Amino acid sequence: MRAVNDEPNARAPVRHVAALDGLRAIAVTSVIVYHGFSTIDHPSLIGRCYEFVGTAGWAGVDLFFVLSGFLITGILLDSKTKPRFFSTFYIRRTLRIFPLYYAVLIVVLVIAPHVLSTADPGVRRILDHQAWLWTYTANIDVMLNNGWLYNARWLYLTHLWTLAIEEQFYLVWPLLVKLLPRLALTGVAVFVVIAGPIVRAVMWHRGVSPKAIYSFTACRLDTLAVGSLLAVLVRARPAYARRVALGMLAVGGAALAAVIAVARGLDAFDPTVQIIGFSALAVLFGGVVLWVTLSRGRVARALGSPVPSMIGRYSYGIYLFHYLLVPFYWKIYDVDRVTGVIHSPVLARLGFTAMILVATTGVAALSWRFFERPLLALKDRWAPAQRA
Numbered sequence: 378m379r380a381v382n383d384e385p386n387a388r389a390p391v392r393h394v395a396a397l398d399g400l401r402a403i404a405v406t407s408v409i410v411y412h413g414f415s416t417i418d419h420p421s422l423i424g425r426c427y428e429f430v431g432t433a434g435w436a437g438v439d440l441f442f443v444l445s446g447f448l449i450t451g452i453l454l455d456s457k458t459k460p461r462f463f464s465t466f467y468i469r470r471t472l473r474i475f476p477l478y479y480a481v482l483i484v485v486l487v488i489a490p491h492v493l494s495t496a497d498p499g500v501r502r503i504l505d506h507q508a509w510l511w512t513y514t515a516n517i518d519v520m521l522n523n524g525w526l527y528n529a530r531w532l533y534l535t536h537l538w539t540l541a542i543e544e545q546f547y548l549v550w551p552l553l554v555k556l557l558p559r560l561a562l563t564g565v566a567v568f569v570v571i572a573g574p575i576v577r578a579v580m581w582h583r584g585v586s587p588k589a590i591y592s593f594t595a596c597r598l599d600t601l602a603v604g605s606l607l608a609v610l611v612r613a614r615p616a617y618a619r620r621v622a623l624g625m626l627a628v629g630g631a632a633l634a635a636v637i638a639v640a641r642g643l644d645a646f647d648p649t650v651q652i653i654g655f656s657a658l659a660v661l662f663g664g665v666v667l668w669v670t671l672s673r674g675r676v677a678r679a680l681g682s683p684v685p686s687m688i689g690r691y692s693y694g695i696y697l698f699h700y701l702l703v704p705f706y707w708k709i710y711d712v713d714r715v716t717g718v719i720h721s722p723v724l725a726r727l728g729f730t731a732m733i734l735v736a737t738t739g740v741a742a743l744s745w746r747f748f749e750r751p752l753l754a755l756k757d758r759w760a761p762a763q764r765a
Contacts, residue, residue, distance in 0.1 A: 392424055396669045398689030399680025400611035405692040406734060407437030411698055413538075413730040415712065417722045427723045436658055439600050441696075442660040445543060446604025447670075452762075453554040454612055461760070468760035473693075475750050477744060478540065481697055482510060485532060510537060513544040522675060536700040538592040539542050545594050546601055563609055566602040571658070573599025578652045587646035596651075600659040607667050622667035628689040629661025687738075693763025694741030694749065699733055702740070706733055711759040 411434025417424060446640035456462055486507050495501055498661075506526065509518040519526055526533040553565060577596050580589075590596050611618050636654040640647045643654065669677055679685070688695065710732055715724040 385386040394670050395681030395686055396672070396677040397444060397448070397666070397680075398692075399682070399685035400440060400666065400669060401689035401692040401764050402439040402680075402685040402687075403442070404440040405688065405695050405699075407440070407691075408696065408739070409733050410434035410730050411437070412700055412703060413706075413726070413733050415726055417726065422688065424722055429642060431726075432645075435645045436643065439658045440662045440665075441539065442542075442600040443604040443659060443666050444606060445531075445546070447608050447663075447666050448604075449547070449550070450554065450605040450608035451550055451612070454608060454760070457554060462555055463551060465760040465762070467547075469756045469762070470547055472752050472759075474540070474544070477694060477697060477749055479511075480748070481701065482507075485534070485701060486510070489532075490561070493531055496712065497530045500532050501525055503529055503534065510534060513541045516541045520585075520589045520593045523718055529692065531704045533700045533703055536696070537673050542592075542594050542597055542601075546598070550601075550605070558615060559609060563606065566606045566609070569602035569654075570599045571604075573659075574599075574652050574656045577655065578745050581652060584714075587651060591645055599656060599657070600662075603633065603659040603663040607663055611667070611670070614662035618667060619671055622664050622671060625660050625664030626668065627655055627657075627664075629664055632657035633661055687742075688734075691738055691741040691745055694744045695734075695737050698740050698744070699737040702737060703733070707735070731744055 410431060414431030414434065416428065416431075439487050453462075453466065456465065458467070465703060484731050486504065490500075490504060495504060503526070506518060509515045510527070515527060515534070519538060529536065554562060557565065573596065577590055580593075580596065581587075607618075607621075610621060633654065636649055636657055637643055640649040640654070643650055645651070647654075669680060706729070710729050712729055715728060716722045
């Protein structure tokens with residue numbers, strides 16, 4: 378991501394925005410809170426806050442999507458006129474995404490079934506339909522079968538639907554960025570943003586499963602498109618970016634507050650949340666990403682501090698590993714027993730979430746040090762970055 382200058386046509390040097398790593402940390406932590414959440418009957422204020430945050434943690438995925446659209450589109454725009462546009466992009470993306478993803482699949486789908494029981498029908502179903510996982514199309518399988526299909530006993534892979542959408546985005550978007558002039562590309566992104574809630578509303582009306590709507594590509598591309606529009610903005614009209622960020626924060630925040638009031642929460646499978654709330658989150662998170670990119674204030678410095686930056690750096694591994702390990706975490710952390718000891722169901726569950734984050738960050742750090750980083754070193758050797 379290159380720095381933003383107040384001159385509309387200024388060319389600024391490429392720089393790393395450390396605060397965006399902090400946003401990645403918030404996103405992956407939110408998802409962990411969501412996957413570690415369990416309901417409680419606790420009428421206190423802290424209990425109600427825990428319930429709300431726990432049920433809303435899925436929104437971290439939407440923050441990931443906005444970030445991805447923003448950063449990937451920025452990379453593509455900055456290298457659009459350079460030679461080897463497609464090969465450079467796909468080699469660098471492949472080295473970043475594929476090795477760890479396929480290593481995980483080899484462990485859980487090829488090796489683990491020889492060690493752990495596969496008698497459970499759910500496990501057998503996953504193993505029989507694993508081709509969808511290998512081809513980054515598991516979310517399409519969910520759509521065709523109208524429900525979740527990739528969680529069973531010790532095998533938790535449902536969260537891979539997000540990576541399927543990312544890869545499908547990577548297949549099409551670079552071609553559009555390369556072929557279309559900036560105005561036409563902006564038009565395509567605006568169309569996707571507008572079409573998103575319409576598609577979700579039609580699917581709800583036709584009785585499609587909320588879980589299918591939640592994970593289907595056509596229902597989630599608008600969030601990526603918002604990030605893409607912001608990447609165009611900071612390059613074409615940087616002087617307006619700060620005002621746009623403030624406007625998006627105001628509009629997105631107000632719309633999300635209205636959705637929460639109507640839906641009485643932020644349940645990912647509520648119709649109001651899915652049809653309107655997804656769009657409100659995209660606008661709000663777009664404002665957050667844009668503001669953090671431009672800001673040099675305390676919030677940006679805090680997001681770029683060592684701990685959030687570290688979690689953000691490892692966020693891909695954390696996301697991949699955390700849900701796979703949840704069945705194991707349940708075995709070593711008995712929430713009910715801890716609740717009986719400390720007499721606080723909220724603190725017991727927060728402890729469980731903290732354990733997931735700390736333990737998975739440790740696993741991801743080892744993966745980064747001994748597996749991912751050596752492969753990433755090949756990026757600049759095989760496909761040096763070609764940004765403007």
